[in-house]
Structure formats: structure tokens, C-alpha cells
Amino acid sequence: MSSPSKASGIVMALFAAIFWGLSGTCAQYLFEQKAIEPGWLVSWRLLLAGSILVVFAITRKDSDAFRIWKHPMDALSLLLFSILGMVAVQYTYFYSIHLSNAATATVLQYIGPLFVVAFYAIKHRRWPVLIEYASLLLALGGTFLLVTHGSLDKMVITEAALFWGILSAFTLAFYTIQPVQLLRKYSAATVTGWGMFIGGIIFSIFTKPWQVQGVWDAGTWLAFGYIILFGSVIAFYIFLRSVIIIGAPTASLLCCVEPLAAAAVAVLWLKVPFGGMDWLGTLFVLITIVLLTLGTKKEAA
Template structure:
């Protein structure tokens, strides 16, 4: 794999941990996207309000955990001006951007379409590293990209291009979401080599939430607040934010940005599974075919990376 971010001497046991954490993050994100659509469509929640509180609460939880740990590096990052500046960039153009663009894209279209557009992101990541290292991707990377994109496309569109007919505004925000995902994946790699994922993620969310509060007033709530709202909101904050982002950034330090982002192609699969159980959506032949392609992607990535360990 093109893995400038892959640490030397990595063990197979550690690689399994990296793959597992990336896959878990994808599942949590997939379910989180479905919960977000539920809140937007059925509870009248504003995407900006949801992003603001998601960042603030998740950031507070992660920072509390980080500060309480033994030998915590929570405040070391501020002692180096270059690192502090990179953290601020990550908070605004990475953490805030990747969440708001995705949620706003869901609000303008739906979770399926938004996911398809956002998963142009892995292509951008691989292209960046190919240009950066001045080399073409190897065969297994080409195959992984083809299967990942084809599987995602089939899973959320059933093979019909007509289902991607959306407004220009939705298309713009969806593509912007893809670039935000790529930036979020690549930009914090150097910080993650020096500081823990909990520190980088926690500060990123907290700073991002505070900054976004000047745009979206967290106290200005509109919508229906009941048990369903509470449950979906709690899941988004805990599993779709704290755990998912921490898992993903940790996996990036173990298996590399490209592999981690490609493994997250199972996100649409988790979203579809929840839709079947929760929203009674039928799961037809195209859904299963898309699932198969995504599983093949995981197999190729695992096998293709195995020889590197």
C-alpha cells in the first residue's frame, strides 16, 4: 500500500487492531448518519445545531478522559506553536468541516446520497499520496478503489444513476464533504505521531464546537424533544462522535490514512442494515451485491497490507 504514514516494524497483532478500529468507526458513523436523518426529517432538528452540540459534548467527554489519564499529554500540544496552529486548522477545516458538510448534505438530500458523495474522499486521499510520493498506485489499490466505490454505489443507489439526481446545492455540499473527509484524514497525521488520538480528537472537537457556537447558537433549539430524540442524539454524541473519531484517528496511525479511509467504505453497509431493521427498508439483490463488493474490498486491503508487516 502507499503508506508513508505506516509505522516501521508494525506487528500483525497491531495491524488487526488498526483494521478493527477503522471498521468499528465506519459502523458507528453509518448508524450515526441514519440517526441524523431521523432527527432532521422526523424531529425537525437543525443540522448546524446538532453539529454544534455534538462537537461540544463529545469534546468535553474526550478531554475529561484525556486529562484524567496517567502521563496525559493533553496540554503539551500547546507548548509548540507549530503544533498548536496545526491543531486549530484541524479543528476548523477538519473536524467542523467534515461533520457539518456531511450532515448538511444529508439534510439537503438523504443519508444514502450524502454517503455516496462523501466517499469520493478516499479517492482524493489516494490521489494525494500518489502525487506526494510521485508514484502510481499499485494494482491492489486500483482494485480496492474500484470495488469500494462500486459497492458503495450499488448499495445506496441500486445501480441507478437517476437516484443521484439532486439539487446543485446538495451536490456542492456533498462534494465539499468529500474534500473535508480527505483533509480530515491526511492533515492530523503528524500530530498523531506526537500526541495521543484522544488528545487530538478531544481538542479538535472542543475547539471546533466553541468556534462553531459563534455561527450556530447552541441555546437556540428548534424541533421535537422526546425519548426518540434523546436516544438518537445520545448515540450520535457517544458512538458517532467520541468513540468513532477516536477509533478512526487511532487506526490512521497504525495502518495508514489510505487504508483506514478505504475500510470506512463499510459505513453505507451499517447505514443500510439499520434502515432495514429500524425503518423497514427492503434489502434487495443490488443491496446484497453492493455488500459483496464492500466485503471484497476489505479482503483485498487486508491481504494487500499483510505482506507489508
């Protein structure tokens, strides 16, 4: 059997990003039009997607799905990832959508890689290089345009929406950094599957997902099913496949399509007002990710 082509890896990374972007818009639809609460939706997303990924990990040829629980320190690290990584990044993102919209929340979350760079700069005791300073200025400028539309007199989103959006970026950084050691020992399906499933069980104590809420019709089921299947399981799987084929830096760079997809669909489907300043702010944040990714590739080389 011939190995997958680079083009197929690029296509998979792009579709993963689009699927993730559309899941944010589906979440906004459920919050605004179907009276679904963010915490309730996060619980079911983690439980259902996590259980599917755990089953997938168990059925792999060289399964390591249960080996991770035989090492106490790895199990403890996984528990930490479940709560402060998986639950935190999902809830802060969805709650940010609830307070603003899918487009703004997704762009704000994409500031997260800047915090990752800052963490490693502190860890390795080195000053940021020029490209990282440029990324910082662009990220700040993009956030400023999204939040104020260029005016110092007013904010176009609430302070709460800004707070949860930035918090979402912080949790994304933690989610990226914390499980690195686990991912060097176990498959991504095992770490992510258990992280979702355990996180969903713990979070359910507070959200009581067994108490059905909202308006359930065909639109609700379609949006909910999309978030679980396409926005979680399939997106995760094809993104991992793309990383194997084209490498993590390139795959991560292509994921810049996610905020564009979220913004475009939110504008076209949910009629979210997204003006010139919003698009310019989005562009600044995307350039930030491009610069950071290219800098990472150059350093690796």
C-alpha cells in the same frame, strides 16, 4: 494482567464501525422527524464529545493535553484541523444526510480513502499501481449506481446531495491526512478532543446552538444522546483501542461495516428505499476500501 486478544480488537473495531453507522441514521431521524438542523446538531456533537475527550486526555497518566498549546506551530496546525478537518467532515456528512439519507451519504463519504491514495501518489511522484486503478474504477462505478441506478437518463438523488456527498469524501481525506504530524507527537485523544471542542466553539458562532430548536421528546433525547455517547466518544475510544491491538490497516478494513450498518438500519427503521442497484453500488465502494487497505498492508510489509 494479560494483554487483550486479537479477537477483542476485532470486536471493538466492528462495534466502532456499527456505532458510527447508526449515528448517521439517528441524525437522519432527527432531521426528518424532529426538525433539527444539521449545523445545530454538529455544534453540540463537537462541543459535548470534544469536552469529554479533552477531560479524558487531561486525566491520562502521561497527559499531553496542554503541552500541545505550548508550541505555536502545533497550535496553528490543530486550529486548521479543527476547522477544515473536524468541522468540515462532520458538517458535510450530516448535511449530505439531510439532503439524501444516511445510507447514501455514508457510502459516498467512503470514497474518501481514494482521495488519500491520490494525494500520496502526487506527493511521492509515483503513478498509481494496478490495485489503485481498479479501486478507482470500482469507486466510480459504485457512485454511478448509487446516483443513477444504472440509468444515464436520470439521477435518483439531487445534484446538491451528490455534491455534498463527494465534498464529504474530500473532507474525510483532509481529516485523515492533515493531523498526521500532530498524532506522531500527541495522543489521539488530545488531538481529536481539542479538534472537536475548538471546532465546536468556532462553529457555534454561526449556528447559535444555545437557541433550542426542533421537537424534544423521548425519541429526540435518545437519538441525540446516542450520537454524542455511542456515535462519538465510545466509538472513538474503542476504535483507538482496536488500532493498538490489531493495527491500523486491519481496523480500518473492518470499518467497512459502517456503511452497511447505516444502510441496513436506515432501511429497517426509517424505511429508506434502498434497492438492488444501491446495494450493488455499496458493494463496489466496499471492495474499493478492501483493495486499498490490502494494498497498504502489502506495501507496509
